């Protein structure tokens with residue numbers, strides 16, 4: 261592994277706030293907790309931007325898969341001439357994998373937690389991080405919906421706990437939704453804002469309410485599409501086609517749900533439902549059933565569509581293939 265000894269942030273980099281520049285210069289080691297869909301993308305972007313990345317997961321198989329995915333995604337960048345082969349090798353060399361959290365975070369300047377969307381799990385992880393990380397370490401979470409204030413309250417450093425919500429796929433999507441917990445220090449928000457710009461992203465700062473902005477708006481849309489399917493208003497293909505061609509969405513809501521992960525969608529709906537106490541956010545029964553039966557979408561091989569490794573064809577899952585207008 262190439263341990264980056266030089267400062268990754270270039271002083272002349274445009275658009276970086278003067279006051280946080282010196283803090284950014286000290287930021288060298290970034291630990292990413294969880295190496296699933298989001299963790300591998302976040303590690304990819306940080307490694308490509310010059311940071312030493314410690315990628316940690318409880319499952320060695322998830323780490324191996326993440327390293328392979330990052331390599332494959334960088335190969336695609338090389339074939340499109342957006343990355344040189346040499347830069348790819350250097351970036352891959354900056355990533356080290358760990359299954360031991362204490363080891364992975366002992367020198368971290370910034371931790372980004374991207375483990376499974378589950379409140380109890382996140383609280384446990386943040387309690388462990390708070391104990392194992394140096395005092396100066398900023399603890400960010402990529403959570404899609406869970407309260408940053410609540411997560412921070414389980415640590416002795418709530419001022420250094422913040423939401424840094426990347427979008428999927430991380431190397432491609434420009435947005436970082438930054439979520440201020442009630443106790444987050446303004447200097448930490450500014451630092452994460454400038455860091456996001458340094459990564460080539462567009463940061464937007466929001467306050468800590470259930471689902472923030474992105475999922476408060478997106479998830480009820482997805483849930484409504486699932487309710488429409490459940491009620492037999494239209495089939496999978498019709499619902500997605502109407503939203504793609506009628507509303508110019510790049511992907512239909514059911515395909516997007518598969519892509520995000522139905523387990524993640526279900527968790528977010530539950531957070532909205534509990535957080536606002538409003539029945540309009542109740543997750544669709546069909547979504548609950550699919551998650552309970554282990555149909556998580558693309559990552560499990562079947563959701564509203566079926567996914568065959570190596571194939572890009574979009575095939576509606578057999579159980580949803582009956583056209584409702586023929587029923």
Ligand SMILES: NC(=O)c1ccc[n+]([C@@H]2O[C@H](COP(=O)([O-])OP(=O)(O)OC[C@H]3O[C@@H](n4cnc5c(N)ncnc54)[C@H](O)[C@@H]3O)[C@@H](O)[C@H]2O)c1
Pocket residue numbers: 293294295296297298299316317318319322373374375376377378381385402403404405425426427428519520521524559
């Ligand atoms: N999937 C999306 O489109 C998306 C988008 C934005 C944000 N998010 C958020 O990102 C986070 C991760 O989502 P994902 O889609 O990558 O999930 P995922 O299921 O693909 O990956 C989660 C990973 O966390 C690991 N993990 C579980 N417990 C752990 C622990 N104690 N320590 C370390 N690793 C642990 C799992 O082994 C798994 O590899 C969630 O909070 C989710 O809400 C997801």
